[in-house]
Amino acid sequence: MGSSVSKLKPFMAKLQFSGKAETLQRLQGTLLSAKVLPQLHFNLKAWFDADGQWENLGLQAEWLSQSVIVRSSARTEDHHQHSMAGQFLSIADVQGIEAIEAAVRLLIKSYGDDDPDHQVLIQPMVRHIRLSGVAFSYEPGQTSPYYVINYDDESNSGHFVTQGLGQRLKLTYIAKSAEPDLSGWKKQLLSLLKELEDLFENDAIDVEFIVTSDDELILLQVRPLVLPAERPVTIIKQKHELTQLKQRFKQACQKSHQCLGQDNLWGVMPDWNPAEIIGLRPKPLAYSLYQQLVTDTVWAQQRFDYGYRDVRGIPLMLDVCGMPYIDIRASFNSFIPKQLPDDLATRLVTFYLHRLKNNPQWHDKVEFKVVLASDHFSLNQALQTLLKYGFSKNDCNLLQNSLVDLTRKIIDKNQGLWLHEIQKVQQLPVLHKQIMSSQLDEKNKLRSLLTLCREYGTRPFAGLARTAFLAVHFLQSLVNRGVLSAENQVLFMRSLSTVSSDLIHAIKTSSRNHFLQKYGHMRPGTYDLLSPRYDEIPDDYFCWNSIPHCKKGSLFVLNKKQETQIEVLLKQHEYEFTASEFISFIRQAIEWREKAKFIFSQTLSEILLLCQKLGQQYQLERQDTAFLKINQMLRLSSADAALDLVAKAQHQFTVTRSLILPPLITQASDIDCFEIQPQQPNFITLKRVTAQVMHLLPDSRALSGQLAGKIVIVAYADPGHDWLFTHRIVGLITLYGGCNSHMAIRAAELGLPAVIGIGEALFHQCSKAKLLTLDCEQKIVYRLQ
Numbered sequence: 001m002g003s004s005v006s007k008l009k010p011f012m013a014k015l016q017f018s019g020k021a022e023t024l025q026r027l028q029g030t031l032l033s034a035k036v037l038p039q040l041h042f043n044l045k046a047w048f049d050a051d052g053q054w055e056n057l058g059l060q061a062e063w064l065s066q067s068v069i070v071r072s073s074a075r076t077e078d079h080h081q082h083s084m085a086g087q088f089l090s091i092a093d094v095q096g097i098e099a100i101e102a103a104v105r106l107l108i109k110s111y112g113d114d115d116p117d118h119q120v121l122i123q124p125m126v127r128h129i130r131l132s133g134v135a136f137s138y139e140p141g142q143t144s145p146y147y148v149i150n151y152d153d154e155s156n157s158g159h160f161v162t163q164g165l166g167q168r169l170k171l172t173y174i175a176k177s178a179e180p181d182l183s184g185w186k187k188q189l190l191s192l193l194k195e196l197e198d199l200f201e202n203d204a205i206d207v208e209f210i211v212t213s214d215d216e217l218i219l220l221q222v223r224p225l226v227l228p229a230e231r232p233v234t235i236i237k238q239k240h241e242l243t244q245l246k247q248r249f250k251q252a253c254q255k256s257h258q259c260l261g262q263d264n265l266w267g268v269m270p271d272w273n274p275a276e277i278i279g280l281r282p283k284p285l286a287y288s289l290y291q292q293l294v295t296d297t298v299w300a301q302q303r304f305d306y307g308y309r310d311v312r313g314i315p316l317m318l319d320v321c322g323m324p325y326i327d328i329r330a331s332f333n334s335f336i337p338k339q340l341p342d343d344l345a346t347r348l349v350t351f352y353l354h355r356l357k358n359n360p361q362w363h364d365k366v367e368f369k370v371v372l373a374s375d376h377f378s379l380n381q382a383l384q385t386l387l388k389y390g391f392s393k394n395d396c397n398l399l400q401n402s403l404v405d406l407t408r409k410i411i412d413k414n415q416g417l418w419l420h421e422i423q424k425v426q427q428l429p430v431l432h433k434q435i436m437s438s439q440l441d442e443k444n445k446l447r448s449l450l451t452l453c454r455e456y457g458t459r460p461f462a463g464l465a466r467t468a469f470l471a472v473h474f475l476q477s478l479v480n481r482g483v484l485s486a487e488n489q490v491l492f493m494r495s496l497s498t499v500s501s502d503l504i505h506a507i508k509t510s511s512r513n514h515f516l517q518k519y520g521h522m523r524p525g526t527y528d529l530l531s532p533r534y535d536e537i538p539d540d541y542f543c544w545n546s547i548p549h550c551k552k553g554s555l556f557v558l559n560k561k562q563e564t565q566i567e568v569l570l571k572q573h574e575y576e577f578t579a580s581e582f583i584s585f586i587r588q589a590i591e592w593r594e595k596a597k598f599i600f601s602q603t604l605s606e607i608l609l610l611c612q613k614l615g616q617q618y619q620l621e622r623q624d625t626a627f628l629k630i631n632q633m634l635r636l637s638s639a640d641a642a643l644d645l646v647a648k649a650q651h652q653f654t655v656t657r658s659l660i661l662p663p664l665i666t667q668a669s670d671i672d673c674f675e676i677q678p679q680q681p682n683f684i685t686l687k688r689v690t691a692q693v694m695h696l697l698p699d700s701r702a703l704s705g706q707l708a709g710k711i712v713i714v715a716y717a718d719p720g721h722d723w724l725f726t727h728r729i730v731g732l733i734t735l736y737g738g739c740n741s742h743m744a745i746r747a748a749e750l751g752l753p754a755v756i757g758i759g760e761a762l763f764h765q766c767s768k769a770k771l772l773t774l775d776c777e778q779k780i781v782y783r784l785q
Contacts, residue, residue, distance in 0.1 A: 014201045017224050021073040021121040027219065030199070033192040034209070034219040037123045041073060044108060045116035054097065059122075066124055067095045070103040073119035074111055093125060128213040131185070136225060137193045138204040143227050144658045145176040145235050147193055149186065150761070169761035171676040173660050177239035178672035185211045196222055233658035241321060241655060246668040252327070258314055260342060261349030265328040265356060266318065266665040269364040269736060269757075272299060274317055274324035275663070276716045276736040278527050281323060281656050284649050285611060286527040288629035290324070291317060292450060293458045293604070302462035303334040306417060307406030308373075309345065310338060322656030325665070329353060331366075335373040337402030344395055348372075351389060356664075361679050363664045364738040364757045367469055372399060374470045375407035377477035377569050404573065410467055411585060413577055418467035418589065421460035425596045428456040432603050442617075443634060446610040449603055450630070457600025464593045471589035472740050474582075483565045488556075490686055493748035495556040496587060498594035500722050500746045507726055508547050512538070521605035522598075524720040529608045529626045534723065541723040543705055558583060590745060597719055597742065618642040627653065663760070679759030682739040683776040684747040690773040690784065691730045693766065711772050715763070717743045725750055731774045732756075733781075735763040755781060 017023055021041035028036040042050075042057045050056040072088030089110040091103040104120055111118050133151025138144070149172040174180050174190065182190060189209065197203050204225040210218050253264040268275035272294055278286045295317035304310050311334045318325045332352045336345045352371050356362060362369040372382055383396045410417050435448045475492065478484045484492075507515050520535025534541050558566065558579055566579035577585065611633055615625030619639040627649035628642070636642050662674040694710040711731035712724060719742045724732070730753070737743050737756035747754035753774045758766065762781065766772060771785035 015199045017200065017222075019073045019075060019119050020071070020221055020223070021119050023222055024121075024219070027199075027222070031192070031195065031219065033188055033195050034217040036219050037126070040122045041119050043117055043119045044114060047104065047108070047120065048116075052101070054101075059100075063122070063124075064095075064097055064100075067093050068100065068122050069125050070094055070100065070107055071121040071123065072107060072110070073121040075115055075117040075119070126210060126212065126218060130211045130213045130215070132208075132210045134206065134208050135189060135193060136204075136206050137197055138225055138227060139173070139660060140204075140206075140225055140227065142657055142660070143231060144660055145231070145233065145238055146660055147174040147176065147190060148172070149174075149189065150764070169678060169765060171761045171764075172674070173662075173676075174673045175238060175242055175660075175671075177235045177242065180673035181669070182673075185215060185217055188217045192217065192219065200224075232654045237655065238658070241659060242671050245321060246671050249665060249668050249671065256329070259311065259329050259333045259349075260336075260346040261329050261332065261353055262346075263329070263350065263353050263357075265353055266320065266325040267328055267363050268323070268325055268663050269738065270326050270328050270356075270366045271331040272316060272326065273364065273736070273738060273741070274326065276734075276738075276741060277718055278324060279525065279716055280736075281653075283528070283530065283626040283653070284629045285529055285608075285626045285633070286525070287319065287322075287324060288631065289527050289604070289607070291315070292630055293454050294462070298454060298459050298462055300334060302459060302466065304338070306410055306463065306466060307402075308338055309333055309336040309340075320661065321659050322652060323659075323661060328356065328366075332371060335367075335371045337399070337406055339402055339405075340398060344398060347391070347395075348399070351386070351391075357666045360664045360666065361677055364682075364736070365680070368473065368476070368739065372403065374410075374473060375400075375404045375573065376470075376473040377483075377573070378480045379403065379477075381480075407470060408575065410470060411575075411589075413581060413585065416467075418464060418592075421463040421467075421596070422592055424456055425460040425464070425599050428452065428599055428603060431456060432606065436606065442610055442613055446607060446614065447634060449607050449610070453600055453603040453607065457596075457603055461593070461596040461600055464589070464596045467589045468593035469740060471586040475586050478566065478569075481565075481569070483562055483569070486686065488562075490748070490751075492556045492583075492587075493745075494751050495554065496591055496745070496749040498591055498745065498749055499598045499719060500725050501749060503722050504547065504726055507542065507544075512544065521602045522720045522722065523605065524718070524723070526601050526604060526718050526720050527608075529611060530623060531720070533605060542726055546708070546728070547726050556583070556587075594719070594742065594745060601719070615642070620646065676760050678761060679757060681758045681762070681779070681781075682737065682741075682744055682756040683774075683779045684744055684754040684756060685751055686777040687751070687753040688773065688775045688777065689731045689753045690771065693769050693772050695767045696724075711774065713763070713766055719746075722746065725752070731772075733758055733763070733766055733772075733774070735760065 015026055021039060024036050024039060025041070040058055040063065046057060070091045072090065074088055089107050091106060094100050094103045100122070107120060108118070131151050131153040133149060135150070136148040139146040139148050150169065152169050172186065193205070193207065196205050196207065202224055204227050206223050206225050207219060208221040210220060212218065249266065252266070255262070268280060274290060278290050296315050297312065299316045300312045300314060304312055311330055314327070314330045316326060316330055318327055329349065332349045336348060356366060356370050359369070367373055372379070379400060383400060386396055387393070431452055432449070435445055435452060438445070440448065475489065479486060479489050503519055506518065516535045516538060520538070521533055523531045523533045525531035563579040566582060570577050570579070570582060575582070611625055611630070612622055614633055614636065615622065615628070618636055620642055624646045627646045632645055662670050662676065665671065689711065691709060691711045694707055694712050696712050696714045707724065707727040707729050710729055711733065712729045713733045714721065715735040717732070717734050717737065721743070725746065732743065732747055732752060732754040734743055734756050735758060739756070741756060743754070744756045747756070753776050755774060758781070765783060766781065769783045769785065773782040773784060775782070
């Protein structure tokens with residue numbers, strides 16, 4: 001009878017990290033969940049002592065008949081205090097004694113010193129690689145208890161992590177408190193991570209791996225992650241928070257008497273895209289202001305006024321452990337024309353939800369890829385999709401007639417709803433001044449400004465934003481129909497005149513004081529109290545003596561053939577515009593959306609100043625005031641009460657920062673384990689640029705003098721980031737943002753190559769790059785260094 005003891009791993013003392021080579025050597029023959037390749041390693045002293053006598057270094061004949069990889073194993077790599085990951089060379093596909101010797105010399109040169117304890121690691125090359133990647137047993141950026149897998153399943157070299165920017169990078173997050181239902185190589189890799197945690201008695205490690213075409217998992221490297229000693233959230237606390245959240249999501253997916261449609265989704269980018277405007281983890285003040293001014297009532301009232309289904313009383317944005325998510329079922333209900341019968345409306349909402357669930361890469365493009373919310377010149381083609389999925393011709397006719405009807409009411413050249421919004425938002429500055437010059441105390445001024453900003457600011461802005469979406473959809477449909485070319489579209493966008501070009505012109509032609517009087521209220525992060533206004537630290541934002549010339553595009557003019565084609569389409573759709581009038585409408589709709597945002601942001605900035613002053617009255621620093629909700633600000637009665645509220649909010653924010661959720665939640669299990677698929681970024685212009693990279697963090701304005709000639713990378717960029725365009729930057733990359741976002745419009749107007757909404761996987765890779773090429777025509781980003 002055989003013994004079962006041989007199947008058990010024998011007791012082992014804790015393993016210690018040392019250099020790359022020695023750590024792998026210690027694991028060889030020990031690991032149960034992965035293979036470690038054979039190796040030859042030696043230190044620099046042995047190399048110089050051998051003086052070319054390879055037999056003294058242990059090189060066997062079989063090493064000369066195969067391709068090998070010569071890898072670094074510096075003394076300064078892979079220790080608890082530092083890892084220096086990716087700092088040194090690896091030279092692949094080396095064969096023959098002369099080539100190996102040349103590679104070793106090149107590697108030693110890359111060390112930059114002759115420390116005799118540096119090592120060289122030689123291993124056989126692996127062929128037929130299915131995928132390659134890195135994995136962490138703790139999320140390093142936020143010190144959060146998650147397993148993180150970053151991989152490229154189309155790689156064939158096994159070295160995308162350090163050699164270049166893959167276009168199909170994927171990210172997987174697994175909560176440490178979860179028991180995910182994994183299979184295949186991911187299940188095996190998770191077992192490897194847990195095994196290594198046990199062997200090294202360390203819960204924060206970093207591995208590099210490959211998976212071969214026959215599903216063999218090979219460990220290439222393991223090193224410790226250098227993290228702060230204090231972990232903000234325990235695995236037990238994580239489990240508690242995520243369990244509650246899963247229950248809440250399941251309830252949100254149940255049938256609702258308020259909203260039509262089966263199922264539900266939550267997302268950070270659809271509709272009013274909070275991730276772009278207030279960030280993924282906003283402070284309570286910013287979150288609550290966005291609620292009051294937009295997502296509690298204004299959003300639904302505007303849609304109802306414009307002919308869409310009545311969803312008033314339903315909040316659009318949800319507080320998901322401190323992160324702003326859109327209730328997508330509510331959003332999709334609000335894009336249904338109000339006259340459609342409930343049966344058809346229900347089927348449409350359900351179809352839209354399933355379509356987005358099956359195409360999560362469209363989460364920042366729902367109005368162009370998922371829902372049918374207005375008329376345009378390609379609507380008939382779009383309706384064909386509904387016919388393919390079981391909708392009848394009568395269903396499509398009802399929807400089309402409803403969309404045409406509401407679109408006409410919105411854009412009518414004499415009585416269009418959007419024209420009334422322009423009149424209303426123009427009244428805001430005068431009414432704002434009246435309140436600020438009144439005898440009201442600061443709390444009542446704050447209350448009054450909130451009401452004023454909502455009624456004369458964000459509400460008309462919401463209507464103008466809807467109109468701009470319609471206008472851009474019409475413009476894109478002219479391209480789709482072949483009436484305009486892609487180059488025509490670029491030229492049209494270059495002919496726009498919005499806040500960005502006006503700001504650049506003003507800073508060149510106005511006095512400093514006059515410029516700051518007009519633009520000083522702006523701030524990156526329009527709702528964020530902690531983001532300084534332009535007039536608070538102007539020298540951090542602007543290099544006054546080095547402002548670029550704003551090269552405006554010439555007025556866009558249609559040729560005769562285009563005029564004729566557009567007027568035929570307008571007649572078919574029964575719109576009472578000439579071709580030139582219609583192009584003018586599209587231009588004005590886009591421009592007024594940007595102007596309206598600029599106008600109401602003045603009042604919003606004043607609201608934030610009043611919040612700051614009120615906080616000071618209750619002995620709060622600015623950074624503390626940001627942790628109060630706006631309604632709490634208005635009810636404050638004592639410093640002690642204020643400090644207590646701040647302390648509770650700061651504690652909860654610690655939890656918020658430690659949780660990682662997908663940008664689109666489609667099922668409860670996504671909350672524990674999810675994969676971020678590559679997105680479809682929005683490439684602006686048709687230009688190509690190669691330049692050095694500057695990753696702009698929220699507090700890195702002091703670097704403004706170093707931005708000229710750089711491709712700037714920023715997580716999210718609202719209109720308050722217009723200061724960037726005064727610095728001669730040559731490219732822009734954002735993590736969040738849609739094809740019709742403020743930054744997309746700004747970049748198009750200025751002719752700036754940009755990649756808006758690049759997605760998390762590629763954003764991380766771009767952030768690490770030193771030199772990038774943006775090829776906007778081919779829709780590709782290359783990492784050169």
